[in-house]
Amino acid sequence: MSLYQTSNLRLALLRALPKSFANALQQHPSPIPIDVSKAHIQHEYYSSVVRENVDYAIDVDVDEKHPDCCFIEDTAIIVGRDVIITRIGAESRREESRAVAKVLSDDSLKDFEFRMHQLVAPACLDGGDVLQLGDKVFVGLSLRTNLAAIEQLEKILPGRIKTIPVGGGLHLKSVLSAIDDTTLLAADSRVARQMAEEIISALEGKAQIFYVPDVVAANVVRLGPKLLIQAGYPNSEKILRKAALDRQMEVITLDMSELVKADGALSCCSLLVP
Ligand code: CIR
Numbered sequence: 001m002s003l004y005q006t007s008n009l010r011l012a013l014l015r016a017l018p019k020s021f022a023n024a025l026q027q028h029p030s031p032i033p034i035d036v037s038k039a040h041i042q043h044e045y046y047s048s049v050v051r052e053n054v055d056y057a058i059d060v061d062v063d064e065k066h067p068d069c070c071f072i073e074d075t076a077i078i079v080g081r082d083v084i085i086t087r088i089g090a091e092s093r094r095e096e097s098r099a100v101a102k103v104l105s106d107d108s109l110k111d112f113e114f115r116m117h118q119l120v121a122p123a124c125l126d127g128g129d130v131l132q133l134g135d136k137v138f139v140g141l142s143l144r145t146n147l148a149a150i151e152q153l154e155k156i157l158p159g160r161i162k163t164i165p166v167g168g169g170l171h172l173k174s175v176l177s178a179i180d181d182t183t184l185l186a187a188d189s190r191v192a193r194q195m196a197e198e199i200i201s202a203l204e205g206k207a208q209i210f211y212v213p214d215v216v217a218a219n220v221v222r223l224g225p226k227l228l229i230q231a232g233y234p235n236s237e238k239i240l241r242k243a244a245l246d247r248q249m250e251v252i253t254l255d256m257s258e259l260v261k262a263d264g265a266l267s268c269c270s271l272l273v274p
Contacts, residue, residue: 140172
């Protein structure tokens with residue numbers, strides 16, 4: 001494979017959903033067990049949509065020993081040419097980053113000229129806690145991401161990190177995400193509003209914000225002119241469709257109900273070089 005860097009070359013890393021997915025971590029175990037066959041179909045459809053909308057997609061080998069391995073977003077952060085391999089907050093998931101680090105440092109990606117970095121103990125960080133908006137990188141201080149990680153990130157990306165305490169939910173992006181570089185999206189809850197307001201004030205009011213009634217719908221994925229949103233939340237979908245239309249973005253809805261049971265947001269199933 002040969003890759004040529006252009007100003008808008010998009011790369012996505014994906015990792016298949018393992019057969020062991022029923023054992024994925026769940027913050028609040030669902031009363032209805034995960035339907036693993038359905039989860040496979042949902043994840044495969046998500047992956048096909050991502051593949052169709054990037055220039056290059058790489059499938060990292062599935063790892064049956066790690067039921068959460070499909071949540072590849074947590075394993076690394078890519079900010080421009082800097083690739084930061086994380087040290088995942090949940091100990092049982094920590095080894096998931098290794099295979100991703102190997103792929104991202106492979107010679108076949110040399111045209112991206114990535115600068116590889118690795119967070120080290122006692123740092124813990126999940127990619128789900130990292131939101132990039134323009135040149136700012138917002139990092140949630142959460143159950144999974146600690147101050148040591150934020151200190152290490154500040155050394156790699158000086159002046160670009162802004163810490164946001166996560167008042168509830170698993171990750172920063174469990175309750176908010178971005179529609180584009182100047183449009184934030186958040187769940188309409190007290191906790192999410194507080195976090196979103198901190199982000200908006202760090203951006204000196206230069207960003208707009210939309211609130212949606214469903215927490216799950218507050219995590220979207222932008223792939224160039226396409227906006228991937230969760231299916232099954234009609235009130236939130238109405239708001240998102242209007243926001244997308246105003247930005248000339250096309251909406252693609254994805255049903256990820258079985259992955260949501262394991263706290264998987266839309267963004268967590270891909271690692272993107274935007
Ligand atoms: C976990 O608890 O780590 C997984 N079951 C869910 C991770 C979701 N990651 C993400 O949204 N970035």
